[in-house]
Amino acid sequence: MFFFASIYSQVSLGYGASSAGLYLLVFFAGFAPAAQIGGRILDQRGAKPSVVAGCVVATAGFLCWAWKITDLSLGAQWWCIVLAGAGVGLLLGPASTDATNRAIDASYGEVTGITQTVRNYGSALGLAVLGTVLGNVFASRMETSLAGFGVPPSAAASLASSAGGDPSALANVPAQLRTQIEAAVAADFAVATRAVLIGMAIALLVSLGAALLHPGGRVTDEAEPTG
Numbered sequence: 001m002f003f004f005a006s007i008y009s010q011v012s013l014g015y016g017a018s019s020a021g022l023y024l025l026v027f028f029a030g031f032a033p034a035a036q037i038g039g040r041i042l043d044q045r046g047a048k049p050s051v052v053a054g055c056v057v058a059t060a061g062f063l064c065w066a067w068k069i070t071d072l073s074l075g076a077q078w079w080c081i082v083l084a085g086a087g088v089g090l091l092l093g094p095a096s097t098d099a100t101n102r103a104i105d106a107s108y109g110e111v112t113g114i115t116q117t118v119r120n121y122g123s124a125l126g127l128a129v130l131g132t133v134l135g136n137v138f139a140s141r142m143e144t145s146l147a148g149f150g151v152p153p154s155a156a157a158s159l160a161s162s163a164g165g166d167p168s169a170l171a172n173v174p175a176q177l178r179t180q181i182e183a184a185v186a187a188d189f190a191v192a193t194r195a196v197l198i199g200m201a202i203a204l205l206v207s208l209g210a211a212l213l214h215p216g217g218r219v220t221d222e223a224e225p226t227g
Contacts, residue, residue: 030085058087
């Protein structure tokens with residue numbers, strides 16, 4: 001999420017690197033307080049209620065963010081970003097802690113290693129899959145937009161593959177047309193990022209299904225006395 005959001009904020013919103021960091025900070029406005037709430041739910045009722053609620057809230061947040069992202073305005077998006085952050089905050093800590101708490105005897109190190117490996121693998125896989133989605137959607141949209149400006153198909157394909165990240169690709173384009181293409185880059189990259197956010201929402205729905213199948217319960221519950 002941080003990779004795609006930081007690139008979007010620079011390409012579509014025109015932010016600099018430092019401002020892109022502030023754009024990402026909005027996510028933590030929801031994440032930080034929700035992580036505290038998720039921890040309290042974990043202590044009182046176990047991980048399942050917090051993880052289920054987090055998946056629902058995060059799915060709604062990412063779908064809302066996808067809906068608003070083409071407005072090209074942080075003012076239209078911020079509450080969706082906060083909602084997405086709150087959902088992730090509710091589910092992330094309790095899920096990890098619950099996995100570790102279920103370790104048998106002295107195998108905490110092993111369980112921690114497994115959970116971190118799975119998380120890092122999931123991040124790498126998600127970046128690869130969603131990065132491919134982003135690139136394909138953006139290139140397709142840009143080719144269509146450039147064709148509308150009268151750019152020949154072969155030149156449109158070449159320009160679409162580099163216009164989002166290489167300003168020199170527009171160096172030989174007339175100034176008026178360059179302005180139109182830059183606006184199209186911003187809009188088309190936002191559409192491509194919307195596809196990525198929808199993909200994230202789908203992944204969270206899958207996580208919701210897994211959470212609902214979890215047996216639940218507090219790991220620290222002691223057995224009831226029989227006598």
